[in-house]
Amino acid sequence: MMLHIPGVLGAEQVAECRERLLAADWIDGNATAGFQSARAKNNLQLPENSETADIIGKMITEALSRHPLFVAAALPEKIFPPLFNCYQGGQSFGIHVDNAIRMHPATGERIRTDLSATLFFCEPDEYDGGELVVEDTYGAHSVKLPAGDLILYPSSSLHKVLPVTRGARICSFFWIQSMVRDDGQRSLLFDLDTGIQSLNQQLGAGSEASIQLTGVYHNLLRRWAL
Ligand SMILES: O=C(O)CCC(=O)C(=O)O
Ligand SMILES: [Fe+2]
CATH class of the missing domain: 4.10.860 (DNA Excision Repair, Uvrb; Chain A)
Incomplete structure (x- = not known):
């Protein structure tokens, strides 16, 4: 199931996050890619130990735990600490499937990726391209959401991010282990x-x-x- 979850962060929270994200130091996104996806990935990311990632990540996980639609749809057991990416100047992420298992960076705890999530920090008219395209048995679904909104999709799906040809697309992305695996x-x-x-x-x-x-x-x- 793919689900659009509106208003995870409000306008004020989005503005605060954007200010912090624009001031942060970004690195090559291949730092967190798996062996297969490293070849497809061309973007920037916040380092996993970044203070900005920690502050905004906590804001996101707190908002999600209070969001009835997210809780009902994901039935979350564990949430991987949110990561942050930026695509600009033609950057993209080719078709791939996310790693099945992730280690929690602080605790070493194993997290099975049942659901993948992307939360948008930029409005759709601020950049061209950058659609998240998720494939399932019903075909390919193209997603580009308003700032503050989140898309939830099965981690088992093949997906890609199309090249950003104008402006910048800044998002948070992370994974959820659900109480219900299937x-x-x-x-x-x-x-x-x-x-x-x-x-x-x-x-x-x-x-x-x-x-x-x-x-x-x-x-x-x-x-x-x-
Ligand atoms: O930026 C996105 O929407 C998805 C990123 C992604 O697929 C990944 O990092 O594995
Ligand atoms: Fe992915």
Whole structure:
């Protein structure tokens, strides 16, 4: 499942982050690439131990933990500390799949990448190109979102970032290990959750149908959570 999550950061937070990001020191993005993706990758990144990355990363993970749509869709178990990239002057990232396992840079803890996320810091009209293109069995999906918004997609998908031919595209990207590893099961839970929410809106909370379906939701989660 691919999902657009609007307003993870508000306008003021985006402005503060942009100020910090513009003042930061950037390095060659191949520092964090896997063997296969290093050949496809041409961009800039903040070093993993950068103070700016740490400050903004915490702002993002805190905002996500309070965002009901993100929590319902990702069912997050662990979030990799957010990384930051910048593409400009024709830079791009060719088609690749993300590494399945990442080590938490501070704790060494293993994080399985079930979901990949990109959070945008620039408005779509500030740069040309730079679309994130994600392929699945329904075809290729092109994504370019307003600043503060996030796209969530299965880490199992092939994806690429098209060349940025004007301006700069600055984003945060990171991975999530979900409580529910399988994308199909996680999507079913999300659809059920969304259905229950709209039932509650139509009938008021506490209807018999809602209580029964909420039971089904939790019993499926109990079966599928690792
Ligand atoms: O910048 C993006 O939207 C995605 C970056 C990416 O695919 C990666 O770093 O693995
Ligand atoms: Fe990637």
